[in-house]
Amino acid sequence: AQSVTQPDARxxxxxxxxxxxxxxxxxxxxxxxxxxxxYPRQGLQLLLKYYPGDPVVQGVNGFEAEFxxxxxSFHLRKASxxxxxxxxxFCAVRRYNQGKLIFGQGTKLSIKP
Amino acid sequence: xxxxxxxxxxxxxxxxxxxxxxxxxxxxxxxMYWYRQDTGHGLRLIHYSYGAGSTEKGDIPDGYKASxxxxxxxxxILELATPSQTSVYFCASGEGGANTEVFxxxxxxxxxx
Numbered sequence: 001a002q003s004v005t006q007p008d009a010r011x012x013x014x015x016x017x018x019x020x021x022x023x024x025x026x027x028x029x030x031x032x033x034x035x036x037x038x039y040p041r042q043g044l045q046l047l048l049k050y051y052p053g054d055p056v057v058q059g060v061n062g063f064e065a066e067f068x069x070x071x072x073s074f075h076l077r078k079a080s081x082x083x084x085x086x087x088x089x090f091c092a093v094r095r096y097n098q099g100k101l102i103f104g105q106g107t108k109l110s111i112k113p
Numbered sequence: 114x115x116x117x118x119x120x121x122x123x124x125x126x127x128x129x130x131x132x133x134x135x136x137x138x139x140x141x142x143x144x145m146y147w148y149r150q151d152t153g154h155g156l157r158l159i160h161y162s163y164g165a166g167s168t169e170k171g172d173i174p175d176g177y178k179a180s181x182x183x184x185x186x187x188x189x190i191l192e193l194a195t196p197s198q199t200s201v202y203f204c205a206s207g208e209g210g211a212n213t214e215v216f217x218x219x220x221x222x223x224x225x226x
Contacts, residue, residue, distance in 0.1 A: 099209040101158075
């Protein structure tokens, strides 16, 4: 069955440091992958999406993610985090012929000043 | 800008009572979804719909019903609320294509006492 695992429930980084949030997926076939961000007391907003093509995708606010079929991964990266990046990040997979998203457990990102 | 509006934003209900959560979208999207968010589980799909008059069971439908009377409105119904249904509920809408964006409401915080 398709699933998404985010192994890190919490990540803390210093402001200005680089960031990687991990995502592993289990899927038979061609996955469509997404990263969403949830700011406090808000709904989810799309950061970026991957569909078959260039394995590195660019998103909003300097985020990017890299798809790896061999590692079944879709890790999110940012070169320099800002305090405004303090949020919960969700990785999700979507089946080609269906609309529904399957989410990982989420990673809560905290920023040290 | 796509808009998904949920009401109420906060709700306290008594065990055994009936609860209806409402969702309205002005995007003319065919697909709508209800998720619940719990710590450690991410977002889990309860029910979804492909259009007016249709509802489909998601991954955790037990204890919930859904209703899609029109393109714009999608309700989640708890006929007999239980404390285990205390959670944050998100409604979302989107087109069916795998690489299209899904838009989320701001959530409803439900507490069943």
